[in-house]
Amino acid sequence: MECLSEVPHAPLDRRPRKRQRLGWDVGPEIPQIKFCGQEVANVISAVTLGLSSSGVVSSQVAEELLHVATPPLREDDKDGHYVFAVGDNLTSRYRINAKMGEGTFGQVLECWDRERKEMVAVKIIRGIKKYRDAAMIEIGMLEQLCRYEKSRSSCVQIRNWFDYRNHICIVCEKLGPSLYDFLRKNNYRSFPIAVVREVAKQLLECIAFMHELRLIHTDLKPENILLVSPEYIKVPDYKVSSRSLKDGSYYKRLPKSSAIKVIDFGSTTYDQQDQSYVVSTRHYRAPEVILGLGWSYPCDVWSVGCILIELCTGEALFQTHENLEHLAMMEWVLGPLPYNMLKRRDRQAEKYVRKGRLNWPEGCASRESMKAVMKLPRLQNLVIQNVEHSAGDFIDLLEGLLRYDPDGRLTAQEALKHPFMTERSER
8 A cells, every 4th residue: 555645736734733644654463474485474465465375475476565565663763763774665665775864854765766667865854843844844845946947957856755654755866975975075175166167057046046936045055965976087186295195095086977956945935934043054154144134045145155165175164163253254254244234233143243343352262263263364365275277257256155245245146147157167
């Protein structure tokens, strides 16, 4: 029995309700059945497929039974993650092949789709209400985006979704590694500027498309940008250090294809819908968000600027976990924050400002914090150190994407027309 939910086309009802007992969760007790010497218990579909009087079935029927066999009920782990075993079924349609990743939302599993005869990625959400609610929002956003042809080249495509043992499962096309995972496995070596340009173009096209629909992603970061293909080549790394040579890592990886897709729309919102919560992962958070000045489309553009710097250097630009230090890093790299922004900060950000300027270094938490800020180079020097070609145009683009005042920041559409973006890429 297969009870899959169709993707909703009407507004979702997010009121809490008792979950129905699904067909694959609970079934009638079936006596143990003998399959050519193997004992297999509680196979739900055995009754419908038919048994001989001796309880012995052919290997062909046994295989069909195993295809729809329900895995044993297991308790979630302490964090609400679904507990599985490779080879388990997620309904009779999907078979778990491998684990692809894990995050605060839950897990992503590689599964074989028996109906479409292809590998897919199934995002299994933690069995906790706030994550389930976010998953339902993401499903609605994915469905809306998938109605438009433009989304197919830039946004991950949803295939299906269903509720399995109190876990929302979102089935999507299987893609390659995230840009963060690619950097990590590449020992945080930077991408060539030509690849950075190609990624930037696709990312900005995706954001421009979303902004046309009045949608703000709010959580853009390298972890949420996936390469379409996992294939890569190895090339000599001419910038390798003597220390790396001892490790034999004088080659670096380059993706065979620069095609990307954006994922994770669980935090996506309509403009002006709700500004009561903090958006963006820390390293990619815009200054107006930290100062409590409200946020809109420009916060996505700021995140894009931070991501592009990370791709060309191999490391996140603002590696911090504290607001005042974060703002101080911005000033060290980009120059002083405008007085009018500091003046309009909200009550929670008052402690970051003193006498009309950032309360730094007076308010810094420790000597280590001060060192972390002072070791950062200016934006121009940072790019010149890592980019051999088109450095001037790239710096100019970044200065537009990372402009403090959100009203003066480049829009995604404007950024796509920048000379750096229109320059022909040569690997």
